[in-house]
Amino acid sequence: MKKTIPLLITFVVGLALILAIFIPPEPFHTMNREFSVYFDIIAVFAFILGGGNLIRVHGNKISRKKKDYKYSFVTLLGFFVTLFVGLLKIGGPPGIQGEVMASGSWFLFIFNAILTPLTATMFALLAFYVASASFRAFRAKTTEATILLLAGFIILLGRTFFGYYITSWLPDSLSFLEIPNLANWIMAWPNTAGQRAIVIGISLGVAATSLRIILGIERSYLGSGE
Amino acid sequence: MPLLERLQTLDRRIIFLFIGLSVLVPLLFPITFPEHPSPIVTAIYDGIESLPERSIVLMPFDYDPSTAPELDPMATSLMRHxxxxxxxxxxxxxxxxGQGMANNIMSIVVEREFPDKVYGEDYVNLGYKAxxxxxxxxxxxxMRSMYTTDAAGTPVDEIPLMKNIHTLRDFAFIMNxxxxxxxTKEWIQFAGDPGDIPIASGSxxxxxxxxxxxxxxxxxxxMGGLKGAAEYEALLVKGYPQFKNSSAVATGLMAPQAFAHxxxxxxxxxxxxxxxxERRQKDR
Amino acid sequence: MNLSPLELTINGILTLMILSFLYKDNPFYKFAEHLFVGVSAAYWMVQGVWQTLMPNLIARIFPGAVSSFLPDAVGKSPDYYFLIPAAFGLLLLTRLLPKGNWLSRWALAFVVGYAAGTNFVRYLQSDFVAQIRSTMVPLVVLKDSGGLDLGQSFSHLVLIVGVLSGLVYFFFSKEHKGTTGRISRVGIWILMVTFGASFGYTVMARISLLLGRMQSLRDWVEHLIGLF
Structure with missing residues (x-):
């Protein structure tokens, strides 16, 4: 019951979707479409699950007065205020009938004033850490590391105007050695070759894992125990 | 303390300071340099140029504010084009x-620069779906299995632009x-390849x-990153000189980008x- | 993005709060970080509810209940087939319960089965067959005038050798010795160029994001200067 039914569901859904590609007529066409719609709808419940989990984790932190528990109040306050404002579409011109992100809505205000700077600055911080990490760890210790470093430098230079000015004196017959052209060539050929080898490897891995899942050989997603 | 030792124990905050200044100073004193479009960017421009008038282009906005500095200039140029x-x-x-990002581009590009364009006939925002x-x-x-309405709740059947759009195959071009x-990877795997739909990407x-x-x-x-966006701006200005002043957001940012590099x-x-x-000293 | 003065100010303050982490971990950063977690989780939930749950599930099962604010539901009759995804969705939420959370496996099984079924075909089509086809390029490329196009021929050679040697490097069933070892070494070099290119592009991306933040701060400072 606890494992047999999930394995059966996985088998039926997975097999139906594979068959739908090779046998497009009914009932597989409808199964493909309906299962896709069901999948999209279930995905929303994952967001709700995420919200519920957030309340549970931070509620626990507060009730047990764990380290930094006071900041959990900030998380929960931010969560509930955004949820309240968004679900009731407060401030939007047509109210509950309009778009949730309508101009003038409080939800849009939260998006512009709070979510945007927080998410953008979190990622912008990485610029500083990339620089610091490169200074400390990017060493031409071996042939491989030197190749990596050279390719990185050509790309870094080739993607800016410095690259043009450094090698713009080269005659036309040697224009392929201009740094921007070298950067373009690296991206189009060796980079494509390396990425393609990785992509082909991953595709085989995904296909094998998918088959193992559908056939019930791979069951780790069901968790341990009965 | 000798210079070498000092550099070895360099406080990371000094590196942070240099990075911050390398971005900030050129930003305060803007300079621009000409862009040289690469073939991979030019291919998108040519792709859009080759579409017949009134063709319908699908533009999925699959990004959030964290990457807006790279992707907003691309979206702006594409929308203008x-x-x-x-x-x-x-x-x-x-x-x-992505729904908010699309709304933003529509309001700053379409509503302001192309006031004669009509929502629902010339452009529409279907919004986000899980x-x-x-x-x-x-x-x-x-399409209608999921998109029953646009982002604002208007039924899709009441939107003229969507009249003949039944599946993704009905779009002339997907510009992700x-x-x-x-x-982009998912658009290629699940739409471009099985549906034989031309796809281009702003990544x-x-x-x-x-x-x-x-x-x-x-x-x-x-278009790859800010550089790709700047190249597209250059192509747009070359083809449509009326955008010389407005189409320069990414181009203007390429100088600070270069200094930080x-x-x-x-x-x-x-x-x-x-x-x-150090290695030489150890060898000795 | 055009922001109101209030939006610009909150935007600027929160940006500085996060950037303060560069000096060291501090209460301002922690405040902003925790606010980020709460607001973004709720943002996703709200978008999910209004953009998908309401129009694609509730409006189909109970059109009468939502027709006052969802025009698309007006006059529609209930479609009870949608009780199936609703049931799966609710089963997924049992994960939050202290008892009976094993029921969420049923919903998870659907999601995993769907992903496995679609990925199996799509990955093989786009990332395996199509990639092999794109690698089958001529090693000898002729110019329109008839002569050998040395540059293009060399590029094609790099592509073919690069893909094959890269694949040999990833082939772990045979020990990388002798000829296999030499080919896999070429594979490593190609992969190093690939990673170098990725490094260059990653630096480029991070700097661009920082530029966006700096622009936002500059706008805020200009606004503040304008006030005086």
Whole structure:
């Protein structure tokens, strides 16, 4: 019951979707479409699950007065205020009938004033850490590391105007050695070759894992125990 | 303390300061340099130029504010290009934040620069739907199975632009703006390849190298990062000189970008000098 | 993005709060970080509810209940087939319960089965067959005038050798010795160029994001200066 039914569901859904590609007529066409719609709808419940989990984790932190528990109040306050404002579409011109992100809505205000700077600055911080990490760890210790470093430098230079000015004196017959052209060539050929080898490897891995899942050989997603 | 030792124990905050200044100073004293479009970016421009007037382009906004500095200039240029060429644009999003990003571009580009364009006839925002690659798979079979309304709740059947759009195959071109997954890779796997629909991508620089294996057979072209956006701006200005002043956001940012690259390279070189000097000292 | 003065100010303050982490971990950063977690989780939920749950599920099962604010539901009759995804969705939420959370496996099984079924075909089509086809390029490329196009021929050679040697490097069933070892070494070099390119592009991306933040701060400072 606890494992047999999930394995059966996985088998039926997975097999139906594979068959739908090779046998497009009914009932597989409808199964493909309906299962896709069901999948999209279930995905929303994952967001709700995420919200519920957030309340549970931070509620626990507060009730047990764990380290930094006071900041959990900030998380929960931010969560509930955004949820309240968004679900009731407060401030939007047509109210509950309009778009949730309508101009003038409080939800849009939260998006512009709070979510945007927080998410953008979190990622912008990485610029500083990339620089610091490169200074400390990017060493031409071996042939491989030197190749990596050279390719990185050509790309870094080739993607800016410095690259043009450094090698713009080269005659036309040697224009392929201009740094921007070298950067373009690296991206189009060796980079494509390396990425393609990785992509082909991953595709085989995904296909094998998918088959193992559908056939019930791979069951780790069901968790341990009965 | 000798210089070498000082550099070895350099406080990371000094590096942070240099990076901050390398970006900030050129930003305060703007300079621009001419851009030289690469073939992979030019392919998108040519792709849009080759579309017949009134063709419908799908523009999925699969990014959030964290990558807006790279992708907003691309979206702006593409929207300008499509509107100038009298193409119709339908936007949607696989990312929840993408709906807000699309609204923003529509308000600053279409509503301001092309006031004669009519919502619902010339452009429409279908908004966000959950499901990622599952959603693309659904839309390839039936748009209305998921998009029953646009972002504002207007029934799709009442929107003139959507009249003949039943599946993704009915779009002439998919111009994806992508910051990761779900994004361009999923659009190629679940729409472009099975539906034989031309796809181009505006990718963040982090994602761009990963997309090269799909070019040119599975992906028409790609703008990679701010540089790609600047190249597209240059192409747009060349083709449509009326955008000379407005189409320069990414181009204007390429100078600070270049200086920051230079600072990082200098730090890497210093790091390597320290390494080689140290190694020589150890060998002795 | 055009922001109101209030939006610009909150935007600027929160940006500085996060950037303060560069000096060291501090209460301002922690405040902003925790606010980010709460607001983004709710943002996703709200978008999910209004953009998908309401129009694609509730409006189909109970059109009468939502027709006052969802025009698309007006006059529609209930479609009870949608009780199936609703049931799966609710089963997924049982994960939050202290008892009976094993029921969420049923919903998870659907999601995993769907992903496995679609990925199996799509990955093989786009990332395996199509990639091999794109690698089958001529090693000898002729110019329109008839002569050998040395540059293009060399590029094609790099592509073919690069893909094959890269694949040999990833082939772990045979020990990388002798010829296999030499080919896999070429594979490593190609992969190093690939990673170098990725490094360059990653630096480019991070700097661009920082530029966006700096622009936002500059706008805020200009606004503040304008006030005086």
């Amino acid at each position: 499509c509107m100038t060429r009298n193409l119709r644009v339908c936007t949607m999003a696989l990312w929840p934040e 499901g990622a690659q599952g959603l693309i798979n659904t839309l390839l079979l039936s 703006l992508s910051a990761g997954r779900p994004g 963040t620089a982090v994602q761009a190298p990963l997309m090269y294996p799909y070019y040119p057979s599975q992906m028409v072209g790609m 230079l600072v990082i390279m200098v730090f890497i070189i210093i790091g390597n000098i320290i390494f080689f000097v």
